[in-house]
Amino acid sequence: MTTEPIIRVEHLAKRFGTFEAVKDVSFTVNRGDVFGFLGPNGAGKSTTIRCLLSLIRPDAGKVELFGKSYANERSAILSNIGSIIEKPDFYRYLSAERNLEIFARISGANVGKKDIAEMLDFVGLGDRGKHKVKGFSHGMKQRLGIAQTLLHQPELIILDEPTTGLDPQGIVEIRNLILRLRTEQNKTVVLSSHQLSEIELIANRMVIINKGKTIVEGAVQDLLDANDLQVRIETDDASAAKSVILAAHPTTDVTQLNARELEFPVHKDQVHLINQLLVNAGIPIHAIEPKRKLEDYFMNIISSEHVA
Amino acid sequence: MLLKNTWNEFIKILSKPRSYLGIGALTLLIGIIIFAMKADGKSIISFVTASFEQTLTFNGHILNGYLIAFIILQMLIVHVPLLVALVTGDLIAGEAAMGTIRMLATKPISRTNIVLSKFIAGAAYTLFIIIWMGFLALFVSTTLFGTGDVIVLNSDGLVILPEADVLWRFGAGFCVAFLSLLTVSSLSICLSAFAENSIGPIVATMSVIILFTIIGSLDVTVFDTIKPYLFTTHMVSWRSLFEDPVPWSTIRQSVIILVAHNVVLVAIAIIRFNKKDITS
Numbered sequence: 001m002t003t004e005p006i007i008r009v010e011h012l013a014k015r016f017g018t019f020e021a022v023k024d025v026s027f028t029v030n031r032g033d034v035f036g037f038l039g040p041n042g043a044g045k046s047t048t049i050r051c052l053l054s055l056i057r058p059d060a061g062k063v064e065l066f067g068k069s070y071a072n073e074r075s076a077i078l079s080n081i082g083s084i085i086e087k088p089d090f091y092r093y094l095s096a097e098r099n100l101e102i103f104a105r106i107s108g109a110n111v112g113k114k115d116i117a118e119m120l121d122f123v124g125l126g127d128r129g130k131h132k133v134k135g136f137s138h139g140m141k142q143r144l145g146i147a148q149t150l151l152h153q154p155e156l157i158i159l160d161e162p163t164t165g166l167d168p169q170g171i172v173e174i175r176n177l178i179l180r181l182r183t184e185q186n187k188t189v190v191l192s193s194h195q196l197s198e199i200e201l202i203a204n205r206m207v208i209i210n211k212g213k214t215i216v217e218g219a220v221q222d223l224l225d226a227n228d229l230q231v232r233i234e235t236d237d238a239s240a241a242k243s244v245i246l247a248a249h250p251t252t253d254v255t256q257l258n259a260r261e262l263e264f265p266v267h268k269d270q271v272h273l274i275n276q277l278l279v280n281a282g283i284p285i286h287a288i289e290p291k292r293k294l295e296d297y298f299m300n301i302i303s304s305e306h307v308a
Numbered sequence: 309m310l311l312k313n314t315w316n317e318f319i320k321i322l323s324k325p326r327s328y329l330g331i332g333a334l335t336l337l338i339g340i341i342i343f344a345m346k347a348d349g350k351s352i353i354s355f356v357t358a359s360f361e362q363t364l365t366f367n368g369h370i371l372n373g374y375l376i377a378f379i380i381l382q383m384l385i386v387h388v389p390l391l392v393a394l395v396t397g398d399l400i401a402g403e404a405a406m407g408t409i410r411m412l413a414t415k416p417i418s419r420t421n422i423v424l425s426k427f428i429a430g431a432a433y434t435l436f437i438i439i440w441m442g443f444l445a446l447f448v449s450t451t452l453f454g455t456g457d458v459i460v461l462n463s464d465g466l467v468i469l470p471e472a473d474v475l476w477r478f479g480a481g482f483c484v485a486f487l488s489l490l491t492v493s494s495l496s497i498c499l500s501a502f503a504e505n506s507i508g509p510i511v512a513t514m515s516v517i518i519l520f521t522i523i524g525s526l527d528v529t530v531f532d533t534i535k536p537y538l539f540t541t542h543m544v545s546w547r548s549l550f551e552d553p554v555p556w557s558t559i560r561q562s563v564i565i566l567v568a569h570n571v572v573l574v575a576i577a578i579i580r581f582n583k584k585d586i587t588s
Contacts, residue, residue: 016585053414055586075416083414089407093323102319105312108416148411 004031005067006156006188007052012061013212014047021047023212025061029190029205031155034182036199036206036220037192040302044212045192046086049160052190053083065156079108082154084162088145092134096125096144099133100151107152115151123147123177139170146177150185157181158190163198171195178202200224200294208301215301224297231271233262234287235278244281245274263291310421310428317429321395327433330391331440337387338380338444342452345376349453373450374458374474378550380445385485385543389492389517390510392437396430397496397509400581404588405505419582423501427574430493438486446478460550467552477554481546484559487566488543492517494573495539501577504588536561539569 007029014022022044029035039045050056051063054070054077063070065077090099097116104111120129123143128136136144142162149157159178163171175198181187182202193199199206200220207217216223235241241262242254254264266274271288278285321327345352349371400423403409412422458469469477495516499509520540523531535541545562548555 016587050586055410055413057583057585074418077416078414079416081414085410085414087407089411091320091323091406091408093325094319098319098323102316103411103415105316106309106412106415106417108309 005029006031006033006065007035007190008062008064009048009052010062012048012051012058012063014044014051014056014058020212022051022058025209025212025214027207027214027217029188031188032182032186033205034178034189034191034203036203037190037209038196038199038206038298039209043209045209046160048209049085049158049190049192052158053081053085054078055085075108079152080155081158082149082152082156083158083160084142084145084149085158085160087138087161087164088141088148090133090141090144090148093132095130095132096120096136096147097129099144100148103148104151109152111151119147119151122150124173139166139173142166142170142174143177146174150181154187156188156190160192161194162191163193163195171198175202196294196298208298210302220294224294228265229268229271230263230265230291230296231274232257232287232289232291233264233274233278233285234260235262235283235285236260237283238262240281241278241283244278244283248277260286309417310425313417313421313425314428317399317425318432321429321433324395324398326398327395330394330437333391334384334388334437334441335444337384338441338448341380341383342376342449345371345379345449346452349376369454369456370459371453372456372458373446373453374455374471374478376449376453377445377478378458378460380441380449381481381485381546384441385488385546388437388441388489389543390514392430392434392489392492393496393510393513395433396493397500397513398506399426399430399497400500400577401503401509402500402506404503404586407588409588410586413586419584420578423497423574423578423581427494427497427577430497431490434489434493435486438482438489442478442482458550462547462551467550469550469552477549481549484546484549484563487563487570488539488546491539491543491566491569491573494570494577498573498577498580501580501584537565539566542566 005028007027009028010026012022012025013020025044025048037045037049047056051058052065054074066080068077070077090096091102094102097120100116100119104116117126117129120126123146125140125143125147128140133141133144146162149159162178163174166174178189178191179202181189191199191203203220205217205219206223208215233241238256238258238260242256245252245254245262245264252264252266254262256262275285275288353371400409403412413419455471457471458474460467460469492513496509496513499512500506503509517540520538524535524538524541542562542565545559548559548562
């Protein structure tokens with residue numbers, strides 16, 4: 001993967017009256033990245049993303065996209081970006097097709113009716129093109145939003161909370177769509193989401209911000225050591241299993257969740273040995289599953305920030 | 309890009325039910341006036357001319373289509389601004405309320421062009437309203453009531469305009485009326501750039517019109533210096549075209565002031581929209 005920077009944000013700051021929404025945010029997104037943009041509520045994610053899209057004018061710092069700045073190349077930058085901010089909003093009184101026509105007309109690209117029909121097919125709305133948006137469910141609007149985002153074939157796609165309000169099936173659909181954008185169309189995707197498991201599944205790089213400041217930035221694999229797992233074991237007797245594990249590995253931090261479940265950190269290479277140990281002790285194992293690590297990582301980072 | 313987005317704005321205006329609400333209301337109002345004139349027009353005219361009948365004798369077809377068109381224009385020019393503001397006040401603020409302003413502002417079109425395209429589309433809608441009003445007032449009235457000389461009552465007394473000398477006055481009158489309504493359109497677009505929902509700009513536009521009209525009608529010396537610069541003072545200047553001789557210098561001054569209002573209001577809207585952080 002190339003490391004050509006496509007977004008460069010340096011020491012971004014934005015204040016609304018006396019409230020400092022963003023104090024010092026910096027990060028870089030490279031071409032081809034699926035970049036996770038994380039932070040708790042009120043961290044400054046939406047303000048930063050709005051600065052990336054020229055919706056909000058920063059008070060200080062630098063925002064560069066494709067090596068250009070908004071000061072003199074706004075149109076050139078925006079013609080290469082597709083975005084959904086918070087939720088896709090459309091003209092409710094117009095059909096899906098007509099909405100796409102409206103946005104395509106000012107996208108800077110030559111988009112025809114055939115392209116619109118193909119894009120509606122791509123997002124699974126091929127048979128709803130003539131229907132007015134006011135009758136669409138939230139999931140359908142999200143998919144129409146994705147269609148609007150991709151219609152003019154942008155290099156960079158910015159999705160702010162694209163799975164908010166979606167049912168589990170909708171979340172999987174959007175996740176698969178984003179993965180297809182990366183694998184089939186080689187797009188660069190910036191993804192802000194509260195669904196940490198989603199970010200962990202699809203992002204290769206990420207930044208975490210809190211209280212308007214960058215806390216950490218890097219490759220997801222580097223930040224979440226893939227070999228150090230937190231596993232959950234389900235068995236008939238969690239107390240007995242805990243005793244067996246502690247007898248063999250006294251320093252392990254084993255947490256008994258309930259009568260049947262345990263959780264503890266373990267190196268990936270040791271998982272089968274623990275399994276063998278318990279089976280040999282006559283303790284049946286019904287399930288061993290790694291917990292999503294980003295959630296813990298995120299919580300640790302944020303809580304240490306709160307302490308600081 | 310300006311033309312493309314102006315086309316988009318036309319589509320949006322044409323697709324909104326509220327756009328037809330104004331046209332429907334206008335049609336209904338004109339229909340009611342024409343019906344009233346058909347049913348009881350002669351007694352209404354007699355009531356107006358009664359005070360002159362001791363010194364003048366009125367012969368001919370007084371209750372004609374031209375006179376009714378004049379009455380319609382005079383009665384409705386006060387109310388049509390609401391119908392215009394209903395649509396134009398929604399052009400920017402409505403998008404903010406709907407959330408589509410985010411989508412629009414992240415496209416490669418300058419914010420200045422966004423405002424200008426909305427102004428052009430608003431102007432086209434206003435023009436359509438005036439043309440529709442002119443069609444109903446003139447065409448329908450003259451079809452039903454025929455044509456004739458127009459008797460106009462103004463502050464100097466009665467003015468009788470020969471039939472052959474009327475049509476051009478209506479043409480010019482509708483142009484000045486259009487400019488007045490365009491100022492209302494610009495005002496509501498300007499207020500719309502400051503708001504996040506369309507009710508605010510619509511109500512604010514009507515409030516400004518009412519306030520300025522009251523100031524204009526108050527016979528108070530302190531207001532005398534500002535009265536000539538209030539756009540509401542010039543909204544009725546189309547009536548001057550039905551005087552004889554026509555006071556061209558007064559009309560020219562009104563046109564200049566109304567154009568200046570339009571330029572300033574659109575400029576304020578552009579500056580405000582360019583500086584606006586879109587947080588909705």
